Amino acid sequence: MAEREITYREAILTALQEEMRRDPKTLIMGEDIAESGGPFKTTLGLVDEFGPARVRDTPIAETGFVGAALGLALTGWRPIVEIMFADFLGVCFDQIVNGIAKHRLMSGGRVKVPVTIRAIGGAGLRFAAQHSQTAESWMLSVPGLKIVCPSSPAEAYSMLKGAIRDDNPVLVLEHKALLSSKGPVPVGSDDAAMPTGPRILRPGKHVTIVATLAMVGRALEAADLLAADGIEAEVMDLRVLRPFDASAVAESVRKTNRLVLVEEQVAAGGWSASVVADVVTEAFDYLDAPPIRVTLPDYPLPYSPPLEDEAIPSPTRIADAARKLMRDTGRG
Amino acid sequence: MAEREITYREAILTALQEEMRRDPKTLIMGEDIAESGGPFKTTLGLVDEFGPARVRDTPIAETGFVGAALGLALTGWRPIVEIMFADFLGVCFDQIVNGIAKHRLMSGGRVKVPVTIRAIGGAGLRFAAQHSQTAESWMLSVPGLKIVCPSSPAEAYSMLKGAIRDDNPVLVLEHKALLSSKGPVPVGSDDAAMPTGPRILRPGKHVTIVATLAMVGRALEAADLLAADGIEAEVMDLRVLRPFDASAVAESVRKTNRLVLVEEQVAAGGWSASVVADVVTEAFDYLDAPPIRVTLPDYPLPYSPPLEDEAIPSPTRIADAARKLMRDTGRG
Amino acid sequence: MKKPAKAAKPATARGKAAPKAARARRNDAAPALTDADRVGLFQTMIAIREFEEQVQLSYLEGLVHGTTHLCNGQEAVAAGVCKALRDDDYVTYTYRGHGHCLARGMDIEAAFAELFGRETGVCGGFGGSMHLTDMERGLIGAFGIVGAGLPVAVGAGLSAQLAAREQVSVCFFGDGATNIGAFHEAMNMAQVWKLPVVFVCENNLYGEFSHISHTTPYEDLVTRAAGYAMENVKVDGNDVEAVYEAAAVAVARARGGGGPTFIECKTYRHRGHSRTDPAKYRHPDELAAWMKRDPIPVYRARLVKRGVITDRKADAIVAKAREASKAAAARAAAAAWPATGRDMAALTFA
Amino acid sequence: MKKPAKAAKPATARGKAAPKAARARRNDAAPALTDADRVGLFQTMIAIREFEEQVQLSYLEGLVHGTTHLCNGQEAVAAGVCKALRDDDYVTYTYRGHGHCLARGMDIEAAFAELFGRETGVCGGFGGSMHLTDMERGLIGAFGIVGAGLPVAVGAGLSAQLAAREQVSVCFFGDGATNIGAFHEAMNMAQVWKLPVVFVCENNLYGEFSHISHTTPYEDLVTRAAGYAMENVKVDGNDVEAVYEAAAVAVARARGGGGPTFIECKTYRHRGHSRTDPAKYRHPDELAAWMKRDPIPVYRARLVKRGVITDRKADAIVAKAREASKAAAARAAAAAWPATGRDMAALTFA
């Protein structure tokens, strides 16, 4: 094990490489992932090491190859599939929600379904409404599925390793705006457990800010802005969307008494609503004001830069929400 | 217009018949809906009146015919599609969430998409994990889509009429356990606006109970149980899941100060979380205790009767939640 | 402008796992059946028929919940195809899957118990009639979503190809399933990757209640296979030996690295689509004609005529199967319900 | 056991809208092109080429955001097919849709403005390069999800059949799209219902970066059509007149109630899949061979040789188109950004 400063993209690639070396029963399938290394180059070179049987270009047939992953998993393999844009989860939705996620329980717990689904999502690159979704809200309610979402190279590395080793279906939602971000990663690490809950990235005592994926960086920027005003924000990366457990957030709220949530999805049906609902249950008496959710607005994402920028939660909007909470609780 | 006592199934059929008479640009497509009248017999006889061109049996190709509905809508028709079991929304998910729901905004608001999608969902009939979902949680977050869910024959009738006349995509989620339930319906009514928010079915001052679809009846039963203890529950049918607006619930909570939500979906990512989050925002100071959500447990629905019964919220579980709230707030 | 195409030879795909070229047993005839095999085929069909007759009786007693999809009339397909398989082959099937499971040797008491929702069910009561699974017999999944099993079978076929143990993956599905996208993606992938997958289409002429002519541009579904340049064969699905022969050829081809085959079995279901369907959409003459071709009496007569079996022996087989089903159903009905109040986490996640 | 099938005659479907049997202009030849038509085809191809060259320049200036998918090399398909259409016909296309839109007469300034994300864009800046829509020209939708436009085109075809105005619905898609389920469902439905839909497959041999041999069991995609017993034709997609002729026959068949046709246009994209793709996966010889067959110089040479056009005239057409694109791009670049801070409800819901 050695800590190295690498990109999120390299972290994904390294995790794939290490796990494919470790376990000959792993394989990866997806569109244009072999010789071309994938449109986002997260599989570059894998085919040279593992060959085209284990690094497999598929037809444009997400239902086909995601379904095939279930067949592989049931017969002793540990397949990984890449969904090029998370938006395309829509075309293989049935195989995920009715097939992969349910097969174990329907069998009375007698089968294992070790499938890893990697999907690259996210807004901010002017890809318009059909290529910018992180799309996790579609699946927050799907029992039998695990969902994790890495916000940094280190998380991308360890979550993916954990997902591959997990004996259950795991959706790893990666964010395309983070692919070139850099950070220290403990490469060669053999410790690869799935994350079990949120992580505090910056401790603070006045307000808890919870975010995921690309919003984590923006939350940290907001915390800087707030610090200039003397407001100490505790920034948490939620990390795990399924199975859903907000108790660590509630714990933070017991300290800060204020909660801001930053979600790159619309408010209705998103994880921030579930966090609020659970935190209200667990820490009702500790909330000094209603939590504020900073989310996408309730329309499909527009293409034009000013319209897209307006839609995505910005550090300023996040900081403003925190300031409002301070004011509402008489500390502004 | 005449008020008649008819079933939910007949209410659906009557609404279809009336709207298809009213507007020659309406048509309905689905599997086995023509001569056979559909597996749930909600289209019985329509083909005799409107012919096979407007009451159209499709291949088993939900992506195909839901996508075709978009093409029809863009070219002057007002298509209705039937999804035999709401669970099958998974196989045409992309056409709904990335196509139908987004086409208008992506065009800059220059097209209209008057598509009605009827999907028959719901548990309680021992249909196991792939044929029992109401499935709305998959789509709560989809901007551009409207979702309504009728809990009674009158609602089934008026919501469907409103949906058909609406110039936007509307998903009407019907519940198969309600199909034979009876109630008064104002047949022949020409007033068919889409519902704009929840409806109070039973006024009360101690606790607000919000439910949808088949859970509405159970909430009313729970209210009877509670009444025996002197607890007056206000029962609301949420009715509209998209666009999402919980302000009427907040208003009720301002009166009762207590909130129970009953949802035939798992808790994570469901509408009850969104209601809680919004009510907390709007009526924070009026909540005397954290709202309680009575939902499906977090696993796929089992087949066996005792296991299925255990999973679905019962009147007793609902009443118990309300009683707990009363106790928690020192009124038990 | 060139001529319209009719079909094409597969192009050689790049970058796929090397087929085991050595033994391309492609056009071999099926291994000949012995008389013992024939009696076995008869027994399998009888076991399925008697199982489902008992399901129907149990249904009327209120023991079977929800819905069930019986395969009466189609037994020859399950029996014939499964006869051509090895124990370590993989099979996917549908909500109409009792026959396939029994032909693979699923314990009938565990099957009944599953239909009855009991603890002793093959899925502990969690799956029910539409979701019988039994990994030990390669019964990797029953799919309630039309077409959903096909990509899964392709995955099992890929697994077999990679494992190089010459296993084969078979998927059963109906005529209606050939209209859905999953069918297409699965057929295409199996052919591109030359996977050892046998696609068995039970063309019983109807989806739920709609005749194939409403939903498909022709009645011979082998035409679908031509669109993938896939080996294909049309067979009388009510003739168990014909089904076996077609399957044996396809299975040998698959084992030998010769790639997938599409088998269309022309057959008919005697009952409605599911328990609530009186099947009024079918002309009585059509039903009557097919009842005359019921695979079981037809095969029995043939075996008796050929002296493979006596009438007495045949009767004994039926009686024994009936008795076995009845007894198994009784034991299943006496089994406990699954316990409630459990923490289901361990059943949801491994 | 019967013989394997190759293809089949469509069975008569029950319960579908009666085809307008009167005029089954099925095998008619295409209406002959006049010299003016030929110049028009050339102009259309040039307009598309110059538009996209300008897009590339504007891209480098930072005016085009996100990604773009250019169709250089494939202009003959859009030009030839659209020449066979009426103004009231419907068209669906993809993220690689600039050519189709321009061939249908989309205003190039509004197109540039959309790519630049401006208020004056054809979708007000909401759609962008991948989602150009223009209902007035029958341009009912650009689909960013592979295959998603095909069922929509089938719906428009059904609309046309029901309206009985003899309109036709055309959908453009790539070779890669023939691997996805939506393709299958759309082809099947169009054939069962005998809809006036023309499926135009632009077979440019690649998906994003993968050669067709990785993903499809053959290179001639007309074989797909045989699987639906659908009329089909393979055509040199770089020969604009050949494309026109094939399309005109298919369109006439569709208008006359003769049902759908699948047209495979063999073509090639000169650039990579999208702006970030240097297209290194292609052999330089392959590219060079196709560049020699660039539809524009080839057609220009033919027209000059036949005396339809002089070199001077051709140069003038190019110069004019280049100038028009440049000017339109400049105007588009000067247009305002869409206003922020708006209530988007009215743009989301009608």
Ligand SMILES: Cc1ncc(C[n+]2csc(CCOP(=O)(O)OP(=O)(O)O)c2C)c(N)n1
């Ligand atoms: C995606 C999907 N759509 C619709 C259904 C409802 N359904 C169940 S069985 C069936 C008919 C299937 O016909 P076929 O494939 O011929 O099989 P058969 O039942 O005749 O064995 C339909 C429409 C489903 N289960 N899944």
Ligand SMILES: Cc1ncc(C[n+]2csc(CCOP(=O)(O)OP(=O)(O)O)c2C)c(N)n1
């Ligand atoms: C369902 C889906 N999967 C994957 C993609 C990503 N993608 C965009 S274009 C493309 C290749 C399409 O190839 P083809 O159909 O041949 O069209 P071409 O780009 O060559 O015109 C892919 C894989 C997508 N947009 N939609």
Ligand SMILES: [Mg+2]
């Ligand atoms: Mg059938």
Ligand SMILES: [Mg+2]
């Ligand atoms: Mg292509």
